[in-house]
Amino acid sequence: MKIAIISVSDKGFELSKILKNKLDDDSTIIKTDLYHKDVKKQFPILFYEYDAIIAIMASGILIRSIAPLIESKISDPAILNIDDNGNFAISTLSGHLGGANNLTEKIASLIDATPVITTSTDVNKRLGIDVLAKDLYLSIDNTKEILFFNKSILEGKEISFFINPDKNFDYLFEYLNDNTLEIDISINFSSKINTDEIHVQLDGHKLVLKERKVVVGLGCKRGKSCEDLYDGLKCSISELNIHISRINELCSAEIKKNEKGMLDLSNKLNIPINFVELDKLKLFESDDIQKSEFVKSKFGIYGVCEPSALIMAGFDSKLIYKKTSYNGVTIAIAISKN
Template sequence: MKIAIISVTENAKNLGLEIQEKLSKDPTVIKCDCFYKNVKENFNYAFNNYDGIIAIMASGITVRTVAPLIKSKDKDPAILNIDEKGEYVVSLLSGHLGGGNDLTRKIARLIRAKPVISTSTDVNYKYGVDTIASRYYYRINNVKSILPFNKAVLNNIPFTIKSEKDISFLKKYFLGCKFEQLPGKVYSDNDLENKVNLGQIQFSFESDGQEFTLEMDERKLVVGIGSRRGKTMQNVMIAVENALENLNIPISRVNSFATISIKKDEEGIINACKHYNRPLEIIDIDDVRNFTSDDCSRSEFVQKKFGIDGVCEQCAMIAAGEGGKLIHKKIAMDGVTVAVAVSK
């Protein structure tokens, strides 16, 4: 997540810097920048370039400034408001699809503040379908279909959830609902380099003789891997599972792994992909060399040895496709590097 912190007073500025310092240690925060004063100009810039905005100022200033910028719940960034003493963190906009409510809880924990969340599902300790879409990187085909399903959640109306892939990780969110596993695709060893299956989840229920449906498509989620020579499957798996734990994403949600062509024969990477039954995409070294993104870090060691800036972040973003974004920065564990990207 890319986060902008905007403040207008000296105390707020200092609180913003404190939050920025704490978030710098979080590998799921790709970028965090602080902006001081020039509220209208900074909001205009941040609204179009960041996933979340933390406004440390009076809520009236935030509301009046952001109001002309609002487009729709599936496009607007998350907007949080914090008082300059850091006592309350308020989720103002895009609490579900934009991840604002989850970010509110995270920031509140970091600065020991009280989170203020007003969405009906959350205050009733339930989960909206749009919250699940945000947490697990699904795209809802028809945003207007969210409302009847969240009402069903609030009114304890069970619905049917169908998928050809393993979505057992969702059962804890929708207690009492019926899950149906549809026939899925199984990879053979010969498929593992070129088959990527993007699944869909179908939700449905009936009420007063009317049938409601909602479909979520998987956004392609890719784990990029770099490895020193001779690293084992266990080495790779430990790094992969550490990153996925940081994201709170199960391995069943991963669509593919990606590595660079000069590492295509590394047994540790190959065997880890076979163990997880996920395809391994091989990214040509020239494609990595020609790829540029401000979100990717640069390794002097890799640049000196191979003439490229890095491996795992670049491979993950290339495999995710045009418009894809990094959702977990590079981590290095015992000679293995891992990063995670998701498609647009």
Template sequence: MAIETLKNKFFFGGLAIWSITPNGKILGQKIQKSVQGSTLFVSASIVQDSDNEKNTIVFKKLSKEIHLQFSAFGGHIFIFSTGIAVRMIAPLLKSKMIDPAVVVVDDNANYAISLVSGHMGGANHLAKQIADIINAIPVITTATDTNRLPSIDMIAKEQGLYIETPQNIKHVNMAFLKGAKVRLYDPFGCVKNNLPESFRIDAVNWNKKIDDQAIDDIGNVSEGESGTVFCSYETKDVSCETLVLRPRVLTVGIGCNRGTCCEDIKAFLISVLKQQGLSVNSIFRFATSDIKKDEIGLLALSQEMKIQIDFYDKNKLNSVKTIQTPSKMVEKHLGVKSVCEAAAILSAGNGQLIVPKKKNKDVTIAVAIKQ
């Protein structure tokens, strides 16, 4: 995998390279040339008058500049000691789910050390790629990697699953390390198809008892030592130690009166999902009529929830033959028999309608699932 490809896959905010010594600057320039679009930060104390490199920022105080730039990048390469790196970034770390990747490279290019966000941030991958560029040894310390075992957070990331209870990743990965099988409910096969049978026991149906009881056939491992993974768009009762993963398989068709605000649309959406036992974190698209392209409330909802809207013209909407609740009023005014149901089905790739039209005085909602 080329470093450019890895950057695009793992670092949505770009890559920052930091150097504070002459050797570090040379290494930084070498890395920068191999990583398209990366930014090199160089200490003013080592800058020469002849230096005029593209995408290079000169800083005076390292701690101040890192504090300003840390969250602005998806990954950081620190070409100085791990001690300095730890002291610089410790106050800035928030969560393994959102912290940028941090790799530390020593001044003589002996090692590329994955320091922070090895899995979710992609630092393990980045360390290996940087090591290839500078002919160094990659240092990876995450236990699942060093033991050549699966990592549930990496499986979730690679499959595009939303991790709803990230605090429980440790229970599942620890089960792998202890040689215990995890209990898995995964009707879509998102995890199952990427986790060998030797690591799991599949549950065909889900109920609270599956989650609560200790299972003897996984090697007499107690409840607290094993792991349970619930991977579904449905909301069910689970224990506080269950890792809940959400496949993004739902599309929500939305219709609304002109001028309906974002807050009102969102409130009704959440209400419908709750009534139907569906997770908001499983939505991957909103959908509606193309006459709503300038609807401020819908556009604000899309931006706030970071969910794209698909817009369909009346010919597309009328092509759907599986709507359940056509509207004569909508047909009279818009020339289509359905907006929310038809749009949801289309956005799901002609998927199955699982929630027919629900409405209040201003908003209509329908939900479909990808085939």
């Protein structure tokens, strides 16, 4: 997640600096940029450049600033509102699909604030279908149906899920098992369903949830074992709450194609691994990757795990876990746009 923090007062700016320092240590936060004052000028830019905006200002200023920019719960960024004293963190826009509710909980814990969340499914301790999709990195084909399914969940109706029996959906079963008191679901199997889809049905209404491609980029010192790589992978996906069965692909640079540890990890997990050509890595550019002069001097590329993951996840993909080191192993995770 790329976050912009914008403040109005000097006190708010000091709070934003404290918050940035804390967020920079979080591997799930790709970058955090600070902006101060010039709210009218800044918001129209920030709204389309960041996944989330944290506004440290009065709610009236925030609401008037974003009102002309709001388009859809599918595309709008997460918006949080924090007062100058850091007493309250308020989820203001895109609570579910945009991730504002989860981010609000995170931010509140970092600055010892009270989180304020008002979405109906959350206050009634029910699991929204859009929350499930967000948590499991699934796209939704017909977002207009979200309201119907969430209303049905609030009313306690049973939702029917249809999945392909030949696909490993452990990630879905574990997730639902952890939320058994929040949603009533029946699981049905059909070989007619695509293996990367989950069909949701009730009373003639239907949603198709489709897996976005989750790609783990790997880097390591020469000779690192499968166990070393596996330990790093487990730590990273734990931070993202991703079940290992949800990973679609492993990857690295072609200079690592003979690393036994990587090949063994692919076999151990039964997840395919691909190696990206050096020419592609040399040409790849992104403001989000961490550039290493050491790697550049040795291999002619600025990085391994982050650019490899972004390339293999496809055009317009994004990082959801920045390069993080674990005892000689580096992990980065990217996700496809759709």
